[in-house]
Every structure is written in C-alpha cells, then in structure tokens.
Amino acid sequence: MEGRAVVREAHEARVRSARERFFVRGDDAVDGVASLVLRSWSRCAEGGIDFRAAVDRDPAGRAMLAELRERSGDLLGQAGGIMEHVFEQIRASGSMVILADAEGVILHSLGDPDFVGRAQRVALQPGATWGEAVRGTNAIGTALVEQTPIEVCGGEHFLDRNGFLTCSASPVFDPHGRLAGVLDISGDYRNYQPHTLALVRLSVQLLEKRLFEHRFARDLVLAFHTRPEYVGSLQEGLIAVSCDGQLLGMNGAARECLGGAVGESPGRTLDNLFRLSFGTLLDRAGRDPASLLAVELRNGQQVYMRLKTSVPMRVEAAPARAADAPAARPRSAAKPCQGVTLDDLATGDAQLQLALDRGARILGKDIPLLIQGESGVGKELFARAFHHSGPRRDGPFVALNCAAIPENLIESELFGYSGGAFTGARREGAVGKIQQAHGGTLFLDEIGDMPLGMQARLLRVLQERSVTPVGGSAQVAVDISLVCATHRTLRELVREGSFREDLYYRVNGLTVTLPALRERSDIRRIVMSLLACEAGGEGEREVGISEEVMSFFERYPWPGNVRQLQNVIRVAVALLDEDEALILPRHLPEDLFGTDEFDGAKGVADDTRREASWPAAGGHGVPATASLDEIELQAISQAMRDTGGNVSAAARRLGISRNTLYRKLGRMS
Numbered sequence: 001m002e003g004r005a006v007v008r009e010a011h012e013a014r015v016r017s018a019r020e021r022f023f024v025r026g027d028d029a030v031d032g033v034a035s036l037v038l039r040s041w042s043r044c045a046e047g048g049i050d051f052r053a054a055v056d057r058d059p060a061g062r063a064m065l066a067e068l069r070e071r072s073g074d075l076l077g078q079a080g081g082i083m084e085h086v087f088e089q090i091r092a093s094g095s096m097v098i099l100a101d102a103e104g105v106i107l108h109s110l111g112d113p114d115f116v117g118r119a120q121r122v123a124l125q126p127g128a129t130w131g132e133a134v135r136g137t138n139a140i141g142t143a144l145v146e147q148t149p150i151e152v153c154g155g156e157h158f159l160d161r162n163g164f165l166t167c168s169a170s171p172v173f174d175p176h177g178r179l180a181g182v183l184d185i186s187g188d189y190r191n192y193q194p195h196t197l198a199l200v201r202l203s204v205q206l207l208e209k210r211l212f213e214h215r216f217a218r219d220l221v222l223a224f225h226t227r228p229e230y231v232g233s234l235q236e237g238l239i240a241v242s243c244d245g246q247l248l249g250m251n252g253a254a255r256e257c258l259g260g261a262v263g264e265s266p267g268r269t270l271d272n273l274f275r276l277s278f279g280t281l282l283d284r285a286g287r288d289p290a291s292l293l294a295v296e297l298r299n300g301q302q303v304y305m306r307l308k309t310s311v312p313m314r315v316e317a318a319p320a321r322a323a324d325a326p327a328a329r330p331r332s333a334a335k336p337c338q339g340v341t342l343d344d345l346a347t348g349d350a351q352l353q354l355a356l357d358r359g360a361r362i363l364g365k366d367i368p369l370l371i372q373g374e375s376g377v378g379k380e381l382f383a384r385a386f387h388h389s390g391p392r393r394d395g396p397f398v399a400l401n402c403a404a405i406p407e408n409l410i411e412s413e414l415f416g417y418s419g420g421a422f423t424g425a426r427r428e429g430a431v432g433k434i435q436q437a438h439g440g441t442l443f444l445d446e447i448g449d450m451p452l453g454m455q456a457r458l459l460r461v462l463q464e465r466s467v468t469p470v471g472g473s474a475q476v477a478v479d480i481s482l483v484c485a486t487h488r489t490l491r492e493l494v495r496e497g498s499f500r501e502d503l504y505y506r507v508n509g510l511t512v513t514l515p516a517l518r519e520r521s522d523i524r525r526i527v528m529s530l531l532a533c534e535a536g537g538e539g540e541r542e543v544g545i546s547e548e549v550m551s552f553f554e555r556y557p558w559p560g561n562v563r564q565l566q567n568v569i570r571v572a573v574a575l576l577d578e579d580e581a582l583i584l585p586r587h588l589p590e591d592l593f594g595t596d597e598f599d600g601a602k603g604v605a606d607d608t609r610r611e612a613s614w615p616a617a618g619g620h621g622v623p624a625t626a627s628l629d630e631i632e633l634q635a636i637s638q639a640m641r642d643t644g645g646n647v648s649a650a651a652r653r654l655g656i657s658r659n660t661l662y663r664k665l666g667r668m669s
C-alpha cells in the first residue's frame with residue numbers, strides 16, 4: 001500500500017513538473033508524460049481550450065439523450081450486462097463504469113454513489129460530452145481520437161478541475177471496423193489501480209465479440225487464430241460470410257491478422273483471404289465441425305479455424321461426403337435458431353401453411369399480428385420468424401411473457417422507469433421493453449394475462465406511438481411492430497370483461513391460429529428437423545430414428561405439442577450410447593411410453609394412421625354388446641375430445657393417472 005503511495009507521489013511530481021513546463025512556460029517537448037498524453041495536450045492547446053476552464057457545457061437534454069441512446073441501441077443493448085458485471089468487480093472502489101458513444105457523449109453509467117456525486121460536479125454523467133475537443137485530454141475523448149486504449153491519471157487531464165480523476169478507456173469498434181463508442185472506468189486518482197485498463201480492454205473485447213455475434217447471428221462465422229489454443233478465446237479472429245462465401249464483416253483481431261490489405265468491400269470472398277475455396281472449406285468443416293482446420297492465408301501463414309454457425313451443417317440422415325460440397329451446406333430450415341424465417345417453418349402442413357402465407361402478406365405493413373394456439377405449438381418461434389422475414393429483421397426482437405412476471409413488475413418492464421422512480425429502482429433508471437423494441441418487434445406473449453390497468457397504458461402507447469417511463473414526464477417516441485400471442489381466446493376474455501375491447505381491436509390486425517401438433521400432417525419433417533438440432537450438439541454423429549418410433553410419434557396426441565416432442569427427442573439423443581445412431585423405443589422417456597406398451601402398440605403402427613381428431617367410437621353411445629375394451633375406448637375418446645386432447649385434463653376426468661392414460665392411448669393407436 002505504502003509502495004503504491006510512493007509510486008503515485010512520484011507520478012504526481014513528474015506530471016506537475018511537465019504541466020509547469022507545458023502550460024506555464026509553453027514548452028511543447030516535455031518529458032514525464034506519455035507521448036499520447038502530450039500529443040493530446042498539444043491538440044487541446046491548439047484548439048484553444050483553457051486548462052483553467054471551470055464552466056461545463058450542459059449535458060444533453062433528456063430527449064436528446066434518448067435519441068442518442070436509440071442511435072446506439074445495439075451498443076447499449078450488448079454493453080448493459082457487461083457493464084453490470086464489470087461494476088460488480090469494482091464495486092466499493094469508488095469508481096464508475098461509463099459507456100459513451102463515438103462522439104464521447106456518455107450514454108450510460110453505473111457507479112458507486114459516493115463517487116457519482118463528485119463525478120457529477122465535473123459533469124461525468126449521462127448526457128455530458130467528454131469528447132477531447134470539449135473537455136480536453138481525458139480517457140474517453142482521447143481514446144476516441146487516438147483510437148487506442150488509454151489511461152489518463154490525475155494531472156494528465158488537460159483541465160485542472162479534472163485532476164482528481166483517474167480514467168481508463170478503450171474504444172469499441174463495430175463489426176465493420178467503425179468506431180461505435182468507448183468504455184471507461186473512472187475513479188478517484190488516489191484509488192488508482194494498475195489493472196483497471198486491462199479490465200477495460202478485456203471487457204471491450206467481450207463487447208465487440210457480442211456485437212459481432214449479434215450482428216451476424218444468421219450468417220456463417222469463421223473463428224481463427226495463428227495458435228490453435230486461442231480459437232474460442234476472446235482473442236480469436238472472426239469473419240462473417242454469407243452462404244455464398246461473400247465477406248460480410250470481420251472483427252479487429254481478424255483485421256489485424258489479415259493485415260490492412262483486406263476489407264469486406266462488396267464482392268470480396270473468402271477465396272481472397274485464404275488458400276482454399278469456400279466450397280472446400282464448407283465441405284471440410286461439414287465433415288468434422290468439432291475439430292480445427294489448418295488453413296493457409298494468402299500470404300502463406302498458417303491459421304487454425306473453426307466454422308461457427310447457428311444453422312446446422314448437415315442434412316439430417318444423409319452423410320456428408322467429401323466430394324459433395326453442396327450436401328454439406330447449411331440448411332436454414334433445420335434449426336429453430338435465432339434467424340429462422342417464415343419460409344424455414346414451412347414443413348408441409350396445410351393449416352400451418354395458411355398461417356405462414358397470411359403472416360407473410362402483412363410483412364412490412366403496419367398491422368399487428370395476433371398468434372393463437374395451444375401452449376408449445378411454436379407461437380414464439382412463429383413471431384421470431386415473422387420478425388426475421390420482414391424489413392425490421394436487423395432491429396431488435398424483444399419478448400415479454402405477460403404471464404411469467406409478477407403483475408406489479410409488468411409496468412416497469414414494459415414502460416421502463418426514470419431514476420429513483422420507486423423504492424428499489426436503479427438510480428439510473430431502466431429502459432422498458434417497448435423502448436428496447438424501437439425499430440424492431442415487440443412480442444407480448446400471453447397478452448390475455450395482462451392486467452387491465454396495464455392494458456389501458458399499452459393502448460395509449462399504441463395509439464400515441466410514444467411511451468412515458470414510470471416516474472418520468474417526457475414522452476419518448478417509439479416505432480415498433482407489435483406481435484402478440486395467446487393460448488386463450490381473446491374474444492371470450494373480452495366477453496368476460498377481463499380484456500379491453502378497444503385493445504383487442506388494436507392487437508389483432510391479423511389473427512393466425514397455429515395447429516396443435518396432433519393435428520399436423522408434417523410430424524415426420526418436424527421430427528427430422530428437431531433431431532438435426534438435438535444431435536447437432538453431439539458432434540458430427542449421424543442420428544436416425546426407427547420407423548417404429550416414428551410411426552408412434554405420428555399417432556401420439558402430444559398434449560405438450562412441439563415443446564414436448566423436442567424434449568422427448570432431446571432425452572432420446574441423450575440416452576443413445578456412444579456407438580448407437582438410431583433412436584429406438586427404449587430411448588424414449590418412460591413416462592411417455594414404456595417399452596412393453598410400445599411393443600403392444602406397434603402391431604397397428606404401420607397400417608393405422610391416427611386421425612387428427614378423436615373418433616366418436618361409433619358416435620351413438622356405447623352399443624349394448626360392447627366389450628369392456630370398446631367401452632374404455634369410448635370413454636377415453638370422449639374425454640380426449642372434450643378436453644381438446646389435453647391428456648392431464650382427460651386423465652383427471654377419467655379418474656386415472658396420466659401415465660395410465662398414456663399407456664392406454666398407446667394401445668389404442
């Protein structure tokens with residue numbers, strides 16, 4: 001501790017003497033401060049900044065700040081969690097974590113209350129500009145000018161009044177190599193920590209990686225490094241390419257490794273960078289996605305590479321062959337991943353196709369979409385696909401499940417709140433979901449569960465297209481596309497008085513109803529698509545499914561719909577031994593269908609296709625001569641029809657356990 005004080009004093013003395021020579025004697029070739037700092041002092045002096053200046057420009061007004069935040073929406077969206085994490089590391093050290101935009105305007109900050117008060121006296125707060133031309137040498141502004149990480153301690157700040165600060169900042173570049181902003185940690189100079197700049201640099205690397213992954217979530221991403229152990233680390237180079245090999249973007253590490261000669265100008269392809277064709281790369285990566293490929297750069301240097309993609313690299317049952325590069329190309333339809341589109345969801349069912357076609361017709365039109373369907377049918381996936389298919393695809397998709405959060409939190413979640421709006425509120429306030437969705441899509445799941453009071457406020461937002469955060473007075477304009485979902489019938493809720501009629505007409509510009517899985521005719525294709533996803537995580541193992549299991553899947557009533565089927569497949573894949581590649585009845589979860597029962601059912605598996613709706617077993621009551629089995633069949637069919645295929649409810653009605661009912665259903669099919 002003492003040693004650190006000695007070092008600080010020596011630094012202070014050096015800087016004091018350098019200031020004296022620079023500011024008082026006008027000597028511009030002083031030693032004692034880093035050349036970056038001296039360069040900045042010279043710029044500031046030439047720009048006419050007075051180092052004794054005491055007056056701060058006013059921070060940007062609220063509306064202005066909201067607009068700037070909106071412009072840096074991606075940056076803020078990705079930085080929020082990282083800043084909170086960094087703040088946790090430095091909590092109680094009398095510091096602040098600050099995010100500023102590319103002009104040096106502070107967009108967001110998190111700080112220790114003790115220090116925040118002092119920082120505000122020098123306008124180190126959201127809305128204030130810390131560009132070098134305004135506030136002289138400081139870490140935020142100078143990091144932006146020099147485009148490099150920098151530490152500015154005590155008297156190295158150009159303005160006398162900022163001499164109590166120590167600040168470490170690093171510029172943040174977007175996935176196209178453009179300056180997006182700057183991350184900074186500022187604190188009291190007396191608490192200077194030599195590791196702070198390293199923490200800032202690491203955080204910025206993580207932030208840039210997140211920005212990159214977010215921007216190219218739907219594309220192919222190549223991760224590489226000259227050293228194999230660095231692939232997968234924060235230092236890895238990342239290149240995004242389209243499905244036909246065009247360069248879309250690269251991160252700083254990739255740029256550095258590839259040298260200045262390469263850019264992602266239109267028409268540039270991977271072949272311009274590496275000594276291997278895009279097709280060969282896909283083929284090799286498709287054959288062995290888990291391992292690293294040794295690839296040569298055009299300059300002959302060797303790098304190690306892995307293809308990272310959210311879309312699977314292989315066709316479900318067909319082995320990828322070396323000579324057949326197109327077979328290894330990613331199939332966008334296979335995985336219900338982030339970038340899924342309406343076209344990807346078309347797997348052949350007529351009722352679903354109707355919903356997809358209707359949804360596609362209103363893309364880009366200002367018409368709210370209401371998605372109806374049982375739980376687990378894929379309403380949220382449909383909403384995401386709708387978002388990714390339309391002109392807002394590059395904007396945010398923000399989801400809120402109205403049934404999953406406590407009623408008293410819905411308001412602040414949706415509308416946000418201003419600083420100190422209520423007990424427990426964060427000092428700096430929070431941006432609500434509606435504002436977060438600006439420029440993109442707001443998905444309100446289980447809208448039928450929204451409390452009436454909230455419905456009135458939501459209606460106002462939809463009518464006025466602006467939102468007022470809780471505790472705030474300023475309105476913030478919002479431009480959102482609204483998609484709502486419900487497993488209940490909203491019209492009935494209106495009739496019961498629990499859903500506002502005016503809001504009902506606002507949210508259901510177009511209603512689409514997604515079919516329950518038991519009603520769908522494309523179960524085979526869904527199974528194969530889910531299998532490709534689930535087995536994809538298991539390395540490059542080719543996993544198939546036995547006909548016995550498949551035909552059972554086709555007849556099973558799936559009360560939990562696609563979600564249940566997905567879980568069953570996930571469990572089955574997990575239960576496969578290492579040398580097994582075929583899902584058999586014994587891999588199915590026991591509660592779904594025990595092996596004995598399955599054997600009982602398979603006699604009818606091949607020739608009896610279960611009808612979409614439950615048969616009325618004759619439809620005229622139980623015949624006088626009915627056997628016990630027929631009576632049972634009649635009772636079960638009736639219960640299943642009455643409960644819309646809900647096994648739990650039907651079991652309750654019949655007075656038997658769910659497992660017993662599943663067993664009996666299996667025998668019946």
Ligand SMILES: Nc1ncnc2c1ncn2[C@@H]1O[C@H](COP(=O)(O)OP(=O)(O)OP(=O)(O)O)[C@@H](O)[C@H]1O
Pocket residue numbers: 335336345373374375376377378379380381382445485487526529530562563566
């Ligand atoms: N066509 C599909 N292909 C692959 N997976 C699907 C498909 N449809 C749905 N899923 C998967 O099934 C699960 C349930 O889907 P989702 O959450 O969209 O349903 P939901 O109707 O919104 O459910 P809830 O009403 O309970 O919120 C998700 O994991 C989703 O990825």
